Amino acid sequence: MSPTQQALQPTEGRKARQDPAKQLTRTVRGREVILAALPALLTVLLLTLVTRPAYTKLLENDKGWSPYAYQGLVQEVLAYQLARLNPAQSAADLPEIRDQARSSAQNPGQFTALGKVESYGDARLATVNRLLQEDTPESVAAAGAEAILLNSQANNFGQETGGEYFKAFSVMRRALIATAIITGLLSMLLTVRALWLWRTERERRSLREARQREALNLASHELRRPLQSLMLASDLLRHAETPEQRQHLLTLIEDSATQLASRADLTRLNDLYLDVTLKVMRTDLRPLVRRAAETGGRVSAAVPDAPLIWPVDVNRIRQVIENLVENALKYTDGRVELTLSEQGGQPELAVRDFGPGIAPELREQVFLAYERGPRGLTEGHGLGLSLVRRYARAHGGDVTLHTPEDGTGTLVRVRFGTPLLAEQRV
Structure with a gap:
């Protein structure tokens, strides 16, 4: 096939796709x-x-x-x-x-x-x-x-x-x-x-x-965190003293750039944030949970000893964990605990803070966009939990709020099921 014929094929395909629309318009x-x-x-x-x-x-x-x-x-x-x-x-x-x-x-x-x-x-x-x-x-x-x-x-x-x-x-x-x-x-x-x-x-x-x-x-809302990580890692890179530090910071920069590309694809904004379409692959969920506690500080993570593999969209689950941790840190100056476990043959992620808690009558309201719970230590836009629920339900599960048994703080449980709208990847 000649180059000219190859060049003409897409054009003819576009015309064929446009003809039904023109016919409908007429x-x-x-x-x-x-x-x-x-x-x-x-x-x-x-x-x-x-x-x-x-x-x-x-x-x-x-x-x-x-x-x-x-x-x-x-x-x-x-x-x-x-x-x-x-x-x-x-x-x-x-x-x-x-x-x-x-x-x-x-x-x-x-x-x-x-x-x-x-x-x-x-x-x-x-x-x-x-x-x-x-x-x-x-x-x-x-x-x-x-x-x-x-x-x-x-x-x-x-x-x-x-x-x-x-x-x-x-x-x-x-x-x-x-x-x-x-x-x-x-x-x-x-x-x-x-x-x-x-x-x-x-x-x-x-x-x-x-x-x-x-x-x-x-x-x-979702670009803010990788941008902050990218800027922080870039600033620290200027003062890195050892090759190991530089390599670690370069890895952080590469990871932040990957997250930026994953969350800022303008051609897929609807698939990313509204009519969520997942790119699913079977993944061990433990590294995703551990990553949230790698920076130290007030976040701790508890994961099973054996791999907990489940079909998920890695980037979307990472956003779920980041939003839950960020939300928990807003409402307490104490520790935040992450727990990954298997319940009834399905993974469950629990995030607990030790803040003032959320009244039962407000628990569904905080999942609405632009709605926020009690005033936290920092201001927010009320988008994090609404996006978490959207991603959880896209994975065939849901997210719910509970009061811990000792009555202190808030416990968030994310259940995972079978992904609904998914593009399977190997």
């Missing part, structure tokens, strides 16, 4: 666009549905009902009948009046919904036309009566059609109100959803920032 964006347009689309759909009955009714009635042609027919036929009966009427004018009446009767296209009107009774426009064609006094009188009946049928049809129009428009009115309510509620729900998403995102961002601050605070 999907989310498309979904939000559809939801934003939903009220408008729903409004158009509902308005189309609710106006269709009234529109259909208008189409069924030739775009609107009109009774004027029927009324005009009655007037023209009756006018011709009266003209025939009027002695004073000029005979020369009768044909014009007759032709006007016949013209109306012979033009069915001007009569709106003629078929439906004729279905409301026995009167027919064709009958009026036929009677006018006969042109006798009796036929003209019968044509007038037939035209009146046809107009009456038209009035009945008009009243029923008007009722249907009123009903259709009443339904449309109610549907428009319902549409306004539905789209208004939908818009309100979408607005509430947008506000909820905004608030959720803000809370998520605040939580993420709070977790980042907590991780940084814990990292700062």
Whole structure:
């Protein structure tokens, strides 16, 4: 494989990993666009549905009902009948009046919904036309009566059609109100959803920032001790007189630098301090306990004669011991005793001080971040015990506070179990 191909492989891998994220972003964006347009689309759909009955009714009635042609027919036929009966009427004018009446009767296209009107009774426009064609006094009188009946049928049809129009428009009115309510509620729900998403995102961002601050605070808390050891060993190295002293101080410096690297990996702050992920290996716990008492002073350690091997994250257990010892030294100017033993087939670490002790009602409170027990000899930040419990539980155990049998000071017990989130190392 050529160097160019090797260089391209990671890039292609990154693109492959990014594509699902981009696809998800496009999907989310498309979904939000559809939801934003939903009220408008729903409004158009509902308005189309609710106006269709009234529109259909208008189409069924030739775009609107009109009774004027029927009324005009009655007037023209009756006018011709009266003209025939009027002695004073000029005979020369009768044909014009007759032709006007016949013209109306012979033009069915001007009569709106003629078929439906004729279905409301026995009167027919064709009958009026036929009677006018006969042109006798009796036929003209019968044509007038037939035209009146046809107009009456038209009035009945008009009243029923008007009722249907009123009903259709009443339904449309109610549907428009319902549409306004539905789209208004939908818009309100979408607005509430947008506000909820905004608030959720803000809370998520605040939580993420709070977790980042907590991780940084814990990292700062845990970096302080190796930094102090590093500075002290560096200062003592300047005044070392023998090769043995220099070698011992160099070992301390190397160990402090290793602890700094272990506790300050910015790419793993969450794994180190929040969602604790352990790097486990089977380890004899005795040297870790002895180390706390190597500097002499007020700390003493008691460990079994035989190795006590258990799967642990060495660096995290060292932090547990350092925090417990440091916490014990804060609350007493007397001695601090460390005891490593095996209880029920599992290791247990006990740390005892001879200070004022902690009231039973405060024992759970001191495990909360930024909570401290009684005022000690030195100030602290209240992070040590919370981190100890987090590491103990990550190892499948727990940490508890007790009052010693003689009633003096505080006894801390750390039990070890099977590590939970662990990366196995040989």
